[in-house]
Amino acid sequence: MLPGRKTAPVRRHGERGLALLMVLVTVAILTAIVVDFAYRVRIDVQVAANVRDRVRAYYLARSAMNLSRLVLFFQGQVDRLTGGVVKLYQLIPIESDLAKALTSGELGQVLGTEGSELPGGFGPFTGSFHAEITDEYSKINVNALDSITSIAAPVAGQILALIGGPRYAPMFEEPDADGQYTTPADVVLAMHDWIDADTTQDSFNPEVLAADPFSQSLVFAPGTAAEDSRYDMLDDPYQNKNDPFFSVDELYLVRGVDDDFMDAFADKLTVYTDPALLLNITSVNDPVMMLSLLCLQPENAALCTEQGLPQLLEVLSLFFEFRNLMQLTTFTVPNKDAIQAFFQGLGPSFSPYFLKNLAPFSDTFSVAATGEVGEVAVKLRAVLKNTGSGQEIIYWREE
Numbered sequence: 203m204l205p206g207r208k209t210a211p212v213r214r215h216g217e218r219g220l221a222l223l224m225v226l227v228t229v230a231i232l233t234a235i236v237v238d239f240a241y242r243v244r245i246d247v248q249v250a251a252n253v254r255d256r257v258r259a260y261y262l263a264r265s266a267m268n269l270s271r272l273v274l275f276f277q278g279q280v281d282r283l284t285g286g287v288v289k290l291y292q293l294i295p296i297e298s299d300l301a302k303a304l305t306s307g308e309l310g311q312v313l314g315t316e317g318s319e320l321p322g323g324f325g326p327f328t329g330s331f332h333a334e335i336t337d338e339y340s341k342i343n344v345n346a347l348d349s350i351t352s353i354a355a356p357v358a359g360q361i362l363a364l365i366g367g368p369r370y371a372p373m374f375e376e377p378d379a380d381g382q383y384t385t386p387a388d389v390v391l392a393m394h395d396w397i398d399a400d401t402t403q404d405s406f407n408p409e410v411l412a413a414d415p416f417s418q419s420l421v422f423a424p425g426t427a428a429e430d431s432r433y434d435m436l437d438d439p440y441q442n443k444n445d446p447f448f449s450v451d452e453l454y455l456v457r458g459v460d461d462d463f464m465d466a467f468a469d470k471l472t473v474y475t476d477p478a479l480l481l482n483i484t485s486v487n488d489p490v491m492m493l494s495l496l497c498l499q500p501e502n503a504a505l506c507t508e509q510g511l512p513q514l515l516e517v518l519s520l521f522f523e524f525r526n527l528m529q530l531t532t533f534t535v536p537n538k539d540a541i542q543a544f545f546q547g548l549g550p551s552f553s554p555y556f557l558k559n560l561a562p563f564s565d566t567f568s569v570a571a572t573g574e575v576g577e578v579a580v581k582l583r584a585v586l587k588n589t590g591s592g593q594e595i596i597y598w599r600e601e
């Protein structure tokens with residue numbers, strides 16, 4: 203017999219403890235793996251649902267965009283017949299919930315016209331879509347700041363009237379991220395220097411311009427200082443483009459333009475219209491824009507002061523009531539002569555030089571189309587131009 207077999211092997215306390223520890227550690231690791239696996243599966247399911255909803259929302263947004271394109275195509279046809287006073291894109295809502303209500307019989311029940319529903323409804327789909335269409339000719343084209351003087355001067359004047367309003371004054375009282383102070387006139391000049399071909403900082407006299415923007419022989423006079431000095435001391439220096447703006451977002455590169463500026467003005471500025479024309483006044487349905495147009499006219503100087511402003515705002519609100527009522531009852535909006543007659547009857551007026559240079563048509567529109575499914579929303583933005591042979595997409599962005 204071997205001596206070792208005589209007695210049972212002695213297990214020390216330490217070994218038993220080690221086994222227990224190994225079991226515990228194994229259980230802990232397995233638990234972590236299982237929990238992590240379950241968590242991943244849950245995430246994967248959620249991601250899959252989100253991806254599915256995103257795809258659905260994207261195609262709903264595409265539907266809204268396509269319907270908008272169709273409406274704008276007809277807008278082009280209607281403009282040829284009516285001279286632009288029928289704004290189809292303001293009369294036809296691009297809105298799936300409304301279309302569903304119209305075609306499902308829901309609305310028919312309310313209005314007592316049952317039986318008008320489409321078989322199957324507008325479309326039994328999950329989610330919704332809508333789109334907003336804006337005429338780019340209702341905005342100010344910043345590229346016109348380098349146009350002929352008879353256009354550049356009123357455009358510079360209108361941008362000044364818009365951004366120089368008292369409600370925006372606080373925006374220009376603080377230094378920007380680079381510690382620079384900028385006045386509204388500095389911004390207008392910086393926009394001009396950004397696009398004009400020369401590389402010197404032009405001189406610009408806002409007071410002379412405000413006194414009469416319609417008979418200036420020169421609005422931006424050649425200067426001597428280097429225009430790139432605005433940007434070459436930045437941490438990331440760059441040069442002026444010396445070419446027209448391609449997009450409104452490009453304005454961020456211009457001295458004095460920041461998030462606050464863009465939040466306030468980006469929807470009132472464009473780069474897509476003909477820079478040899480002013481805007482199309484029949485499309486303007488933003489009171490702030492109309493106010494800046496009225497305050498651009500030297501005739502209305504007294505109304506654009508602190509004392510005169512309450513009266514002018516009252517006239518403006520009357521105008522928009524008139525415009526909306528006319529559109530509601532006749533499906534047409536007032537043309538430029540009717541607009542002039544309306545304002546003249548109440549005090550303010552437009553200069554004949556201004557009316558002469560207005561765009562007589564609108565062929566360029568921006569569309570913001572949204573598709574929504576559950577928590578997911580997809581937004582598509584486009585700028586479309588009606589041409590003789592169809593429709594051109596000149597800007598496209600998916601958000």
Ligand SMILES: [Ca+2]
Nearest residue numbers: 395398399400
């Ligand atoms: Ca330049």
